[in-house]
Amino acid sequence: MEKLVVDTIVADQLASTGQHVPICNSSGQTVGYFVPAAEHDRELYREARAMWTDEEIETLSKQSGGITTEQLLRRLSEL
Secondary structure, eight states, rough: OOOOOOOHHHHHHHHOOOSSEEEEOOOOOEEEOOOOOHHHHHHHHHHTTSSSOOHHHHHHHHHHOOOOOOHHHHHHHHH
């Protein structure tokens, strides 16, 4: 299962929390955690940003060259 669809009531309850919420089954056992989409996205950006220093980003942004998307796809299709 890639996606769990909840009814409007549950979706509204989760959206109104604005924070991490444990998801429990009917016996109270935690089966997972809800993380608001905005918080999840912020965390992904923090992780990505931590991969490079400001100096590395500056150096990479000044580099020229590369290939087009079309060229990349052609090369990948030849593998």
